[in-house]
Structure formats: C-alpha cells, structure tokens
Amino acid sequence: MLETAVVEATLQRALAGGGDFADVFVEDRAVTSATYDDRKVEEMRSGRSRGAGIRVVAGETTGFAHTTDLSAEGLGAAAGAAAAAAKAGGPGTRMAALTRRDAPAPHEVVTLPGEVAKARKVEMLARADDAARAESDSISQVTSSYADSRRQILVANSDGVLATDDQVRTRFAVQCVASGDTGLQTGMEAPGRTIGFEFFDEHPPEEIARIAAARAVGKLSARPAPSGKLPVVLRRGAGGVLFHEACGHGLEADLVNRDASVFRGMVGERVAGKGVTLVDDGTFARDWGACAIDDEGAPAQRNVLIDDGVLTDYMWDLVRARRAGRPSTANGRRETYQHLPMVRMTNTYITPGTEDPDEIIRQTPYGLYCVALGGGQVNTATGDFVFGITEAYMIEDGRITEPVRAAQLIGNGPEALRAVDVVGNDFDTWTGMCGKDGQSVPVSSGQPTLRVAELTVGGTAA
Amino acid sequence: MSDELGEIAAGVAGAARDGEQVEAYVVRSHETEVKVFGGAVESLAVAEAAGIGVRVVVDGRQGIAYAGSLDADVVASVLADARDNASYGAADPAYGLATPADLDGVAPPTLDLWRDDVLGTPTEAKVELAIAADRAVLASDPRVRGVESTDYGDAALEMAMVASTGVRASIRRTTSSVSSVALAGERDETQTGYGFDVARSFGELDIERVASMAAERSTRLLGATQPATRRIPVVFDPMVTASVLALIGSALSGEAVLKGRSMFAERLGETIAAPSVTIIDDPTNPEAFGATPVDGEGIPTRAVPLVRDGTLLGFLHNLYTARRTGSATTGSAVRGYASTPGVGARALHLVPGAKSATDVLAAVPEALYVQSVSGLHSGTNAVSGDFSVGAEGLMVRDGALAEPVRELTVASTLQRMLQDVVEVGSDLTWLPGGTAGVTLLVADMTMAGS
Numbered sequence: 001m002l003e004t005a006v007v008e009a010t011l012q013r014a015l016a017g018g019g020d021f022a023d024v025f026v027e028d029r030a031v032t033s034a035t036y037d038d039r040k041v042e043e044m045r046s047g048r049s050r051g052a053g054i055r056v057v058a059g060e061t062t063g064f065a066h067t068t069d070l071s072a073e074g075l076g077a078a079a080g081a082a083a084a085a086a087k088a089g090g091p092g093t094r095m096a097a098l099t100r101r102d103a104p105a106p107h108e109v110v111t112l113p114g115e116v117a118k119a120r121k122v123e124m125l126a127r128a129d130d131a132a133r134a135e136s137d138s139i140s141q142v143t144s145s146y147a148d149s150r151r152q153i154l155v156a157n158s159d160g161v162l163a164t165d166d167q168v169r170t171r172f173a174v175q176c177v178a179s180g181d182t183g184l185q186t187g188m189e190a191p192g193r194t195i196g197f198e199f200f201d202e203h204p205p206e207e208i209a210r211i212a213a214a215r216a217v218g219k220l221s222a223r224p225a226p227s228g229k230l231p232v233v234l235r236r237g238a239g240g241v242l243f244h245e246a247c248g249h250g251l252e253a254d255l256v257n258r259d260a261s262v263f264r265g266m267v268g269e270r271v272a273g274k275g276v277t278l279v280d281d282g283t284f285a286r287d288w289g290a291c292a293i294d295d296e297g298a299p300a301q302r303n304v305l306i307d308d309g310v311l312t313d314y315m316w317d318l319v320r321a322r323r324a325g326r327p328s329t330a331n332g333r334r335e336t337y338q339h340l341p342m343v344r345m346t347n348t349y350i351t352p353g354t355e356d357p358d359e360i361i362r363q364t365p366y367g368l369y370c371v372a373l374g375g376g377q378v379n380t381a382t383g384d385f386v387f388g389i390t391e392a393y394m395i396e397d398g399r400i401t402e403p404v405r406a407a408q409l410i411g412n413g414p415e416a417l418r419a420v421d422v423v424g425n426d427f428d429t430w431t432g433m434c435g436k437d438g439q440s441v442p443v444s445s446g447q448p449t450l451r452v453a454e455l456t457v458g459g460t461a462a
Numbered sequence: 463m464s465d466e467l468g469e470i471a472a473g474v475a476g477a478a479r480d481g482e483q484v485e486a487y488v489v490r491s492h493e494t495e496v497k498v499f500g501g502a503v504e505s506l507a508v509a510e511a512a513g514i515g516v517r518v519v520v521d522g523r524q525g526i527a528y529a530g531s532l533d534a535d536v537v538a539s540v541l542a543d544a545r546d547n548a549s550y551g552a553a554d555p556a557y558g559l560a561t562p563a564d565l566d567g568v569a570p571p572t573l574d575l576w577r578d579d580v581l582g583t584p585t586e587a588k589v590e591l592a593i594a595a596d597r598a599v600l601a602s603d604p605r606v607r608g609v610e611s612t613d614y615g616d617a618a619l620e621m622a623m624v625a626s627t628g629v630r631a632s633i634r635r636t637t638s639s640v641s642s643v644a645l646a647g648e649r650d651e652t653q654t655g656y657g658f659d660v661a662r663s664f665g666e667l668d669i670e671r672v673a674s675m676a677a678e679r680s681t682r683l684l685g686a687t688q689p690a691t692r693r694i695p696v697v698f699d700p701m702v703t704a705s706v707l708a709l710i711g712s713a714l715s716g717e718a719v720l721k722g723r724s725m726f727a728e729r730l731g732e733t734i735a736a737p738s739v740t741i742i743d744d745p746t747n748p749e750a751f752g753a754t755p756v757d758g759e760g761i762p763t764r765a766v767p768l769v770r771d772g773t774l775l776g777f778l779h780n781l782y783t784a785r786r787t788g789s790a791t792t793g794s795a796v797r798g799y800a801s802t803p804g805v806g807a808r809a810l811h812l813v814p815g816a817k818s819a820t821d822v823l824a825a826v827p828e829a830l831y832v833q834s835v836s837g838l839h840s841g842t843n844a845v846s847g848d849f850s851v852g853a854e855g856l857m858v859r860d861g862a863l864a865e866p867v868r869e870l871t872v873a874s875t876l877q878r879m880l881q882d883v884v885e886v887g888s889d890l891t892w893l894p895g896g897t898a899g900v901t902l903l904v905a906d907m908t909m910a911g912s
Contacts, residue, residue: 038721040552043802046543049513049530060500064507068531085506085585118550141722177722177845184725186845225850227873227910228691258499259645260610262652340505375840377852381610381645381654384869386852388840408841408850408871456688458841458850458871458910 001026001164004098006072007156011095014056014079015158019086021057021322022079023157025295026070027337030114033147036125044118053337054078056086057319063087066338096160103292103299107285109168111197113148120197121146128174128205135213138220140184141177144209148197155297157318163297169288169442170199171431174212180220185405187215188374188390192431192442194290215372215391218403225389225407225459231367232409232455233360233395237428238370240445242452243278244348244434245376245385246413247271248445251305252331252343253314253321255380262383262414263311271311272417275353278306280315282330282346288431288444289346296332296341303329306417317343335439345434349446353423357449360422362398368457369393369400370409375432383413389457408458416452424449467622468632470532474516474541478626483519483559484541485625487758488512488532489799492581496592496614501600503589504611515799516544522553528800556785559625560759564781564791570755570762571746575635577663580616588614588664592640595669599642599657602677605684609676610643610654616664623760631760637751638664639894642672646680653868655680656834660751660894679833683854686866689911695829695884696872696907697822697858700891700899702832703812707897710876711743711807712844714768715794716783718805725847725877726774734774735880740813741769743778743794750809752896758797763808766792780805811898815886819901822887824861830909831855831863832872847876870911879904 007024014022028050035043052075053066063086067078113121128144151167171192178185189212193199234242250261263271272278282291282300291300296318304312316324317332320343333344361369369392376387386408394401411419429446467488474486490512497504514537515528525547527540551557596612616638624630641658657676659668698706718724726734735741744765745754757763759781767775779787780795780803795803823831833855841850850873857864874882887901 034550040554041550042552043524043526044547044550045526045528045800045802046547047528047530047800048536048539051530061503062505064505064509066507066509066511068512068533081508085508118547122550143721179722183847184723184845186723186843219846225873227871227908229912258610259608260643260654338509338511340507373840375837377836377840379654379836381652382868384836384852384854386837386841386871388837388842388850406841406843406846406848406850407873408837408852410837410852410869410871412869456869456871456910456912458852458873458908460850460873460875460908 001028001152001154002070004162006075008098009072010054010075010079011156011158013076014054014083015095017083019056019058019083021158023055023155023296024052025337026052026154028152029149031147031149032113033145034121034125036129036144039129041122049336051337052078054082055340056082058086061086062340064340095158098156098162099160101161101163103163105292106283106290106300109196112150112168113170113197114150116197124172124200124205128209131206132174132176132209132213135210136178136217138178138180138217139176139213140179143175145173147171153295155293155295157297161297163293165292167194167291168196169194170196172203172205172208174209176213176216178216178220182220185216185219187212187219190431192288193286194288195286219405222403222405224461225404226457226461227459229454229456231364231451231453233364233367233369233449233451234447235369235371236357236424236426236449237430237446238373239450240349240430240447241373241376241387241432242416243350243447244345244445245378245387246411246416247278248345248348249378250380250383250413251314253316254343256314257320260381266311267313269311270309271414272306272309273420274309275423276306276309276417276420277304277351279304279351280331280345280348284347287347287429288442294330294332295334296328298328298330298332300346301330315343315345317341333441335441339439342437344436344441345443347444349429350448352425352427352448355422355424357424357426360424360449360451361395361400364395364398364451367395369395378413385413386410404459409455410458411455416455419453420450421453422451467620468624470537471622471624474537475624475626477541481520483626485517485559485623487515487623487799489619489621491617491619493617494585494588494615496589498592498596498612501593501596506589508585513799514540516540517802518544518548519557519559520548522555522557523548523551524557525551526802556782559627560629560761560781561627562629564761568762573748573753573755575662575748575753577636579664580636580638581618583664591667591669595640595642595672598669598673599644599676602673603681605646605648605681606644606677607647608645610645612642614640625760629760631756633754633756636662638667640667640669640672642676644676644680646684648684651684653680653683653686682856683866683868686854686868688869689867689909691910691912693906694909695826696904697829697831698902699833700889700901701893702835703902704893704897704899705835705838707810707812708895709842709844711810714777715805716777716779716787719777720783720786723845725845729774732774733772735769735772736883737772738815738886739769739772739880739883741810742767742813743807743810745808747809749892750898751892751894752808754808757793758795758803761791761793761795763793766794778805778807808896810896811890812886812900814888814890814900817885817887819887819889822885822901822903823858823863826858826861826903829858830872831858849874849876849879870909872907872909874907882906
C-alpha cells in the first residue's frame, strides 16, 4: 500500500519532537451494497475511502490526526499534527527498524466480491424476496439487503512492527413485515461472514428469507411476553450477545483501568459456575469478527477470559498493555482510519458443555425459550445489562408452547453469569455490530443452548 | 470555503449527459475531540474530513456512489460508478432530482447556524475546558468518587450540493459539546450519571451545568433496589421523552407509510393520541440542533405539523415518497454524502404544556420516574409499536421524587402510550439528535422487576 521508506519517515517525523510510541494505520476500503425493497432494486451503491491515521503517545496522552493524502508530504503533515496534539517533549524516541510481521490469514477467501458482477448480487436479492413472499400470504413487505466490503490495512509502529491484512466481509439481511388482525409484526435474519461471495454456498438467500418470514408470521399469533423473574433458556447462538454484553464489555482493559467495570480486581476469582468457559477469538475462522491482525498489527489470537468459571484475563490493546508491562491480546480495533483504536471484542463465545439441549427444555417446568435476540447494551460500571428478544416461546411443563411478543430481558452481568446452571453440547454464533464510544465494529458472539436460572423479562403480561 | 465545495459540486453536475440528471453532494468538516481521564488528557484528535456523494438518475433508474476524498480523479471515478450503479436499479418514474418547480417559489429560511469561535478557539482552550469540566464533576459532590470519562467535541460542517436541474444549496453549521459520566459510590456500590451541555458556539458551554447534572443523576441512584412487578403511572425525564419521540417520528415518515411499515399508515385524520399531544417537526427553529434551511435534496425546510390535539395530520416526505403517495414534499429529506436521501425528522418536538416538571410530579400520588433507559433499539419496534426497555430512576410518592430503583423494565406499546399521555410538561429542552425533550406523564405501563 505504501513504500516502507515513506512509512519509516512518517514514524520518524511523528517522534521527532519526543514521545514514547507512534504508529501509522493505513486503510483502503471499498464497499458495495444493494437494497431490494417493495419488490424492486431500490438502491445500488458503491463507495471508497482511503486514508491514514497517525498516533503519537507521550506519557498518558495520545495525540491523533488523520489524512486522505497518502503522499510523503501529506503523511508528514499529519504526523506533525499528531505530535503537536500529544504535546510530546524531550528527546526523540529511537525507532526500531521496520520488519514485516504478517500473520497467516485465518482462512482463505474464495471469491472476491469485487470480481462478482453486480447483476449476480441483485439476483440474490430477488431470490430472497420471492422466497419470503412465498412463505405466507400474511407477508406484506420484504426488504433485503446485500453488502460486501474489502478492507486492506497496513500497520506500522515505532517498535518495528510492519504488518498488513486484507479483510473481506459479506453480509445479507432480510427483514419481513407480516400483517394480521393484531397489527404489524417484523422478522429479521442477517448473517454475515468474513469471506467472499462463497457466503451464499452456506447461506442461500432463500434460507435467510424463510427464517425472517417465519419469525414475522409467528409473532402475529404471539401473546404478550410475561413480566417478572423467570428461568430463561437461550438457544444455541441466540444468547451469545448476553455474554458479550453481560461480561465481555466489563473485561475490556480500558474500562477496567478507569474503574468502570464490575470485574476490576477479580482475576483469579470464581465469577461463574463450573462448566462456563468464555473465549474471545479473532482467529475463529470465517466468523464476522475474524481477522489476521488487529488494527494495531498484533496477530489475532484465542484468549480464554473465563476458564471453567474462573476469571483468567482481560482483553488488552497495545497502548494499555504497554503501560501495564504486558503483551497485547490483539484486541485493539478501530472503525476506520479516522478513529483511534481501543479495546474491542472479536468473536466472543461460551464453549459447549455436555447436556443434551432437548433435555434442558424438559428439565424446565416454566420459563422462556429465546431463539433470537436483537442486540443489547450494558453499563459496565454497574454490570446492569439489557437485551431485546425478537423470537421467543413460553416453556410450560418442560415443553415449548406459545410464541411471545418482543420484550426486553434485563439482568446484572456477574449475577447472570453465576446463574447459568446448565450448558448444552451444541453451538452456533450470531452476527452483530458492536458500538462503543461512537465506533462500530463487526463482531460475532456464540454459545451452546444454556439456561440462566433467573432473569427479569420485561413484557406487558402481569 | 463553501465556494470551493460549490465549484466541485457544480463541476460534477455540469457533466450530466443528455437525458441524465446528476446531483453532487459535497461535505467538509473540521472536528476536535478531547478525552480526559483522571484530570489529564487521554487523547486529542484534530481532524478534517471531506467526502462526495453523486446521484445519477437516467431512464427512471437511480444509482449512487461516494468517496471519502475530493481529489479530482476520485471525484471523476465516483460519477462513473454512480452511472454504472444506475444501470442496475429498477425503473421508477417517481425517481428524480429536485427541479426549480419543486421549490415552488419558496425561499429557504435565513438561519445563522455558524459560530466562528468553534474553529477560532485555540485547541489549548478546548483542552482546558475539558479538564475543568472533569474536575468540576469530581468536585461536585463528596459521593462522586470518580469520573468514567469527560469528553469535549466540536464540529464545523460545510455542505454544498448542485443538481443538473438547476437546484443549488449550501449549508454551514457548528456545534460544540462537553459531556461526562460521574461514578458515585458508597461502600461497594457504584452508580453512574450522565451530564452534558451542547451549544452552537464554544463560548456558550457551561461546565457547571455538566457537573451538577452528572452529580445529581449519579448520587440520587445510590441505594437503588429492584422494585416489585406491577402496573404503574410513569413519568419520563425529558431526555427519555426525546428518545421515545424519535421512535414515534420514524413511524410518521412517509417512507415507512409507503412501504407498509408504519402503524399509523391508515390513520390520517384519526385520533392517535391524547388531546394534550401536539407534535411538530420544525427545522426552521434555530434553537434546534437539527435546524437547517434546506433538506438533503435542496428543498427549503418548513414547520410540519404531524399531530394536533391528538389527531394525525400528516407524514414527513421527501420528493420520492411525496410523488409515490400523491402528496407534496415537506422538505424532510435526510442524508449524508454516502447515502441516498431518506425521510426523517430534524427538529421533532411535543408542544409544551403549562405545568413545570415539579408541578407534573406534584399531581401524582405514586409513579415511576424514569431517569434513563437502555436497549431502546433492541427492545422497541417502531413497526409493531411493541415497547420494552430497561430503566433506572426513582419512585414518585405523594407528588415528589422518593427512593431510587434499578434493574427494571417498563413496557407498553407506542400506540397505547400516546393515548395514555396525561400531562406534557413546560420544560422543552433541545437535544442533539433531531428531537426535543419534555417531562411527560403516561398513565399506565407495566414495570417488571422482582
């Protein structure tokens, strides 16, 4: 993307007036998206952005500047601005010679989306639209969207790291509206993978459409969700977002260090029942949060955060790890070159246990069975979290009975973790965009079917 | 500087071929972001960003392309991509850029949304303000034991758009804001409280306001417990009302109506809310942070009454949704340079009532006062109207705020909540994000807790 000499000169300029550390992040991103709405192609869109972000760290202060001008002069000016913002003083830091340290890609991309004709992308949308409408007469509207992105990055820093990555992602979403006597209901399904157009070999558009349509239609006959505390069984894949919110964010070292996490000072302590192991894994091949390197040049790795119920480590980015005198865990991520990196999750999941998922339902006399969740939010300082149910059923006498309408589930992270009392032997993941401090990055979360002994369900039924 | 953006836009629009409409939307922004932690600067970013979006309409087909750069070669390739994308779009006679006839002889309102001090203030002064705000929050109350972070941000944005049909528009506006999250504690309990101030000019920011707000909102939650599940009247804090209003606004968009995604679609002229509810979107009000003289298609904005005394009067439209539904644009096209114009509210507000927030509470024997909500986007559905959010706040007893509560949800449907509005307070507060808040009393919701 850039000549090594230019990158070296930029780093030297960034540290010319002092400072402890500097890095250059170059990003070239191309995206294509298409939306099919109201039975026709509503929008075919393409975009390109390219630029570099330069960071200078001096003591506790980070200075940052970014530019779209990738010439030696443009990069030099941005490096000067970042250095000025960091207010670095004193002698310049000696810079290590840059050495290529590319990490192996976690998996291969078969078909680059940029090499696929736009007409084929539109064809996928039309197929989804047909399949959704064929699912039921009560489907009154269908919106399908296709999106691909290719993000080529280069990271270089004053420690001598020079690494690149080529991240290709494909996502397809179908949202259906069903109309009935009870009004309108919606259903959505939106898988995404860090792969190319071969995505559709695993996820035919018809299959995604049918799931979304059935979800909307099912809710037409749904009864109001219960209100109050009850056992909640989370189907494989559906509940990963609970652990992402309930404990993942609280294990991010930046929040821990600013005393904004209920998990501060708890490494080595039991935070969950035996059988609960939580992992964050950027190498989890093909999943939505996968990468070869993080946005600070560290090779992606598998980090065990909770091992059989005991908290083993937090997630770290480079700058906070340096201050703590330890290695990064490759969790430094940024939305674009215009953003500073911070500690972020990648693919976060609970590993499978031993129980038969059907048996978990049979052992639950009364409770809620959640099949799909729509995202959530957490206050890491208190541990209080929420997440929305988008498809759920009542469990009565150990059997799944009627569907219930959308509602919120709430709880407290440490309490919910301790309340996990059975873990199934199946597994699936969920695709999402995770927001933190105004930056959004692709993540996945996963889990086997499991039961939380007690959560508060915020329905309207007394 | 806008002249330079206007020239770039005019250059692209001027390249339109016979039978082709071309629109260029060019944006440049200057931003400063300061993050303070522990009384010192954690990070400082000073940035300039620019981008262009090009829309092409040809033979009734539309395509768009964009790029985060204004370099001449990039701009040329964006136009070529937009043309290519248009060839894949479905033909629809309702597509088409604004023409001088669409302006209907209406001149855009004159709005002064730019303050020189946002760009003119030295970065050092902005850093000092952020540090002073952080210290003020920490000093505001002995129970405030820490500050999660204090952030200062400002933006100066300039936009120029030119359509080959002869419509041109430009906008420039500034905002600056400072916000902080206080960590209040007693023994091993921690509660958080958000405080902020936002203004068009740097000079108007008030850090004492940030400090007292963060302190009050964090400390009054100390000792919060989970309440018992029951049905109860609910009073929304103005910031919460603004978020709920934004959801209602999305169901009042002509786009939602056109695509069968609005619970209000068939209800024009009907009573959808209590008589105390009047909802207006007025981007011509300079106090609103979403104020703008023209919309994303170059159409002059105007005050759009949507609900009056509980009766649904109309929907928000851009040119496309207006043409498709046989109505007129309300100047409500919203967009960034990377997207086609959608439909949205910019300055949505409830017309305030007569009672102050204190007087609204005084009339209530028992209620839940909701200070903040979480999961608004995962737990509510603007299509079906289902509403269920996590909340924290205080109980109201005998007309006054009483003990704090947390780990609870409040639930109803948006349709029901509109009908159940008992009182709209007089405390109208403009917030970033296109809506204003006001204290709101809703007669009956389900509170779920223990």
